[in-house]
Amino acid sequence: MKLPLKLKFKIVLRAVVTVLRRPKYIILSIISTLAMAGIIIWSLNLELLGYILFQAPLDLFGKIDFIAYGYQSLFTTYDNLLSLGIIVFTVFFGINIAMLVYVIKRQGMKAVPKKSGGGAFIFAILGGGCVACGTSLVAPLLASFGAVSAPFLRDLGAIFNWLGSLLIIYSIYKLSLLISVPPVTNTVHSGNKSNSE
Amino acid sequence: MVKKISIGVIVIAVLVVGWQLLPSTNKQTASTQQNESSSTTTQAAIQDDDLVIGDKVAPATITEYGDFKCPSCGQFHQEAGKQLRDGYIKENKLKIVFRPIAVIGPDSERSAIGAYCAKSHGKFTEYHDAIYNYMWDNYYEARNFSAEYKDILTSKLLSTIAQELGLDTATFESCLNELSQAQKVANNQKTAQEIGVRGTPTFSINSQLVVGPQPYNVFKSLVDIQLKQ
Numbered sequence: 001m002k003l004p005l006k007l008k009f010k011i012v013l014r015a016v017v018t019v020l021r022r023p024k025y026i027i028l029s030i031i032s033t034l035a036m037a038g039i040i041i042w043s044l045n046l047e048l049l050g051y052i053l054f055q056a057p058l059d060l061f062g063k064i065d066f067i068a069y070g071y072q073s074l075f076t077t078y079d080n081l082l083s084l085g086i087i088v089f090t091v092f093f094g095i096n097i098a099m100l101v102y103v104i105k106r107q108g109m110k111a112v113p114k115k116s117g118g119g120a121f122i123f124a125i126l127g128g129g130c131v132a133c134g135t136s137l138v139a140p141l142l143a144s145f146g147a148v149s150a151p152f153l154r155d156l157g158a159i160f161n162w163l164g165s166l167l168i169i170y171s172i173y174k175l176s177l178l179i180s181v182p183p184v185t186n187t188v189h190s191g192n193k194s195n196s197e
Numbered sequence: 198m199v200k201k202i203s204i205g206v207i208v209i210a211v212l213v214v215g216w217q218l219l220p221s222t223n224k225q226t227a228s229t230q231q232n233e234s235s236s237t238t239t240q241a242a243i244q245d246d247d248l249v250i251g252d253k254v255a256p257a258t259i260t261e262y263g264d265f266k267c268p269s270c271g272q273f274h275q276e277a278g279k280q281l282r283d284g285y286i287k288e289n290k291l292k293i294v295f296r297p298i299a300v301i302g303p304d305s306e307r308s309a310i311g312a313y314c315a316k317s318h319g320k321f322t323e324y325h326d327a328i329y330n331y332m333w334d335n336y337y338e339a340r341n342f343s344a345e346y347k348d349i350l351t352s353k354l355l356s357t358i359a360q361e362l363g364l365d366t367a368t369f370e371s372c373l374n375e376l377s378q379a380q381k382v383a384n385n386q387k388t389a390q391e392i393g394v395r396g397t398p399t400f401s402i403n404s405q406l407v408v409g410p411q412p413y414n415v416f417k418s419l420v421d422i423q424l425k426q
Binding site: 044045048051056062070072073075 | 268269272276340407409
């Protein structure tokens, strides 16, 4: 059945509110957002991160500070479009994880849609860095195809990232359907009980 | 359940980072050894040919592999680079060894050669700033990144900039065509490849590679570590 866009939006909004009004899911969402942002930000400097964590003569606070400084690079390493894309993606990613856990907890693993964010994760990681300058994970791949000088490369990182966001939104929508509209079999067997949550 | 998943997310994040680090440990050791062995040419001992911003005998060193056409390099120059110059470099605690490489286009190489020509007239820092400011003010600040793919830094433009800096344009123009100057850029390219530079800007600090125009505090932390050692 094809649902009107307005109704889809309402379903998603209702599901997001249902999940995020519980503090533990907000915390899970924030942790997931920060973890994902960290992975994207540090993906180009993992050796440096390893050096800071395990070798650098810094105390614990110094190490924490350094990692926190890395998050500032969101506004220096990436241009505005890509920065915004990463922020949007990571926030959606956090919401997606919280909703995924909510669904697993209530309906079991079998209820989880197959496409629930893995592809989006890959796109977002590939989208980081400056493709044209060679400081992107996707740059060596493109260079091997001789495509480094194509003008569209400048925004390719942002395109990858926004594509990741679209996939995450799709995943959120699929999870929202499960949260807002519980499976028919559940309704039949447990009657009103399934709606009371 | 939520607690377990939260721990799971953190564990996965740690594993991803660890997985990326493990295979690179050998590479890192090798590259560290390589860096240490080549540090006489990349960091510790400054060669006559090196393009240096700041005092040559300053205790801390950042080696920058940059392209004059690269917007991210321009961004570093406008942000963290300026802050480093206002602080550590002004206080003679830090020098930046700039190694121009050509990543983006033919004018990347031309402008890189121009840096060595400007150096021979004692005007490298001025030339470095003038080129980055030109690209930033005219193109990159307004997100006009199509300039990356156009031949902007022509011999004529570089000569005009050189003239504004008080260089003899005839000597500068003939220097741009000297093979010995082009060889210096090629040498940088080779060194960059050897130490694992994939793009610009990449910095070598304490034998660690730092990719991208990171915020000032990242450089500050690494320079402070170097100053303590």
